[in-house]
Amino acid sequence: MSSRPHLRVAAAGLAAAALLFSSARGDGQKRKLSIEDTTAEPPLSGRPASGVTWLDGGARFSYVVQKGTGDAEVAELWVETTATGKRTMVVSTSALTLPEEPASEKRPPREEEGQGKKQTALLEGYRWSPDGRAVLLSGGDDLWLYDVGTNRIERLTRDRNKEEFPSFSPDGRRIAFVRKNDLYAIELEGRRETRLTRDGSEHVYNGRLDWVYEEELGSRDGRGYEWSPDGRSIAYLRLDDAPIAPYPLVNFLAVPAAVEWQSYPKAGQKNPLPSFHVVGIDGVERGAVRTEADGYVVPAFSWTTDSRSVCYRVLNRAQNHEEVRLFVPEGGTSRTLFVEQDSHWVNVVDPPRFLRDGRYVWKGTSRAASRRRSPTGIGWWTRSREWTRVAGSSTSPRPKRTCAAGRSTAWLSTEAASRR
Numbered sequence: 001m002s003s004r005p006h007l008r009v010a011a012a013g014l015a016a017a018a019l020l021f022s023s024a025r026g027d028g029q030k031r032k033l034s035i036e037d038t039t040a041e042p043p044l045s046g047r048p049a050s051g052v053t054w055l056d057g058g059a060r061f062s063y064v065v066q067k068g069t070g071d072a073e074v075a076e077l078w079v080e081t082t083a084t085g086k087r088t089m090v091v092s093t094s095a096l097t098l099p100e101e102p103a104s105e106k107r108p109p110r111e112e113e114g115q116g117k118k119q120t121a122l123l124e125g126y127r128w129s130p131d132g133r134a135v136l137l138s139g140g141d142d143l144w145l146y147d148v149g150t151n152r153i154e155r156l157t158r159d160r161n162k163e164e165f166p167s168f169s170p171d172g173r174r175i176a177f178v179r180k181n182d183l184y185a186i187e188l189e190g191r192r193e194t195r196l197t198r199d200g201s202e203h204v205y206n207g208r209l210d211w212v213y214e215e216e217l218g219s220r221d222g223r224g225y226e227w228s229p230d231g232r233s234i235a236y237l238r239l240d241d242a243p244i245a246p247y248p249l250v251n252f253l254a255v256p257a258a259v260e261w262q263s264y265p266k267a268g269q270k271n272p273l274p275s276f277h278v279v280g281i282d283g284v285e286r287g288a289v290r291t292e293a294d295g296y297v298v299p300a301f302s303w304t305t306d307s308r309s310v311c312y313r314v315l316n317r318a319q320n321h322e323e324v325r326l327f328v329p330e331g332g333t334s335r336t337l338f339v340e341q342d343s344h345w346v347n348v349v350d351p352p353r354f355l356r357d358g359r360y361v362w363k364g365t366s367r368a369a370s371r372r373r374s375p376t377g378i379g380w381w382t383r384s385r386e387w388t389r390v391a392g393s394s395t396s397p398r399p400k401r402t403c404a405a406g407r408s409t410a411w412l413s414t415e416a417a418s419r420r
Helices: 004-025 035-039 211-216
Strands: 050-055 060-067 074-081 087-092 122-128 134-139 142-147 152-155 163-168 174-179 182-187 192-195 204-206 225-227 233-240 246-251 258-263 273-280 285-290 295-297 310-316 321-328 333-341 360-364 377-381 387-391 398-402 409-412
Touching: 050 122, 060 122, 074 122, 122 163, 134 163, 142 163, 174 225, 182 233, 211 258, 273 295, 285 321
Parallel strands: none
Antiparallel strands: 050 060, 060 074, 074 087, 122 134, 134 142, 142 152, 163 174, 174 182, 182 192, 204 233, 225 233, 233 273, 246 258, 273 285, 295 310, 310 321, 321 333, 360 377, 377 387, 398 409
């Protein structure tokens, strides 16, 4: 393939950056870079788009851009057609002003919100409904639904406690979220809210990660649950931090500086107690697995396409032995698909991606010594446990993505390594 198109794209990008810089500074003349330029708005590097999300099977994608500074700063949600580059603005935060609350229900505004300043819904962490007709937003510590067709914003929750990590069910009928370390689900038709777990507390986390898991094992987004494809169950991680001794951390950003206590296990001390659970949308638990000894449950799960089984992984504390297991809620049985182990450490990656024909895609990263060993590289298993390699060795490919229909898979690799 010729590299000229890539050169043209790169040149266009540099030209656009130069234009942005000159227009932002208000002049087109050359001058030396100053200290003030390094902290000015917009930044020298520009403002990159955030929240990039594919739509319609890749035909379109959406993203958020920031404009303005200070009180005039706004965020805009845009949708772009992949083939043509045609862009359409969906909504701006300037049009997402939240309705005034009755005096009896108002909470004191946080410092960053300012006194007398009208609150708006945020585009940070936005989520599209599966049918693409609505966008899930947060604002004022509550959840809101923006209707793209009518340009109306509607409240979903009303609680003094913050809702976190919201997500649509695959069928678009419900939204799950975490409140005060408990999982909830709200039905969009009728707005009926169901509490799915009931033991969340200062030290017990349901469906969300604590400091250790988010920092060391998670993707830094803090979410610890996964919807089943049929939208009738949720697999989630439960963490009990009670065994961890609190550790003092100084917040030097506060004025004056303040001591904050964190559940932070020092080397060799006790870790959180993890367990894996499946709960129905009616709040009835459908199964649970408690781990053995002092190990971890990797906070990323994947369901089979028929929603009958869900995959979870158990990792030992030394992080050199990982069991990939399949749990069947009906019957409460669990079996080991295969084991990854290494004399040094196992690189924890994405969970298996299950295909409609019973196969699943897995990125093996270690040289396993188990009878049910994990081959290295990217490939798939059949139900009869036959392995087909797609590409790579133990060090070549990086995390993969598989299309929803299961017809193709993609990965990142050096050209030489992918041909091994």
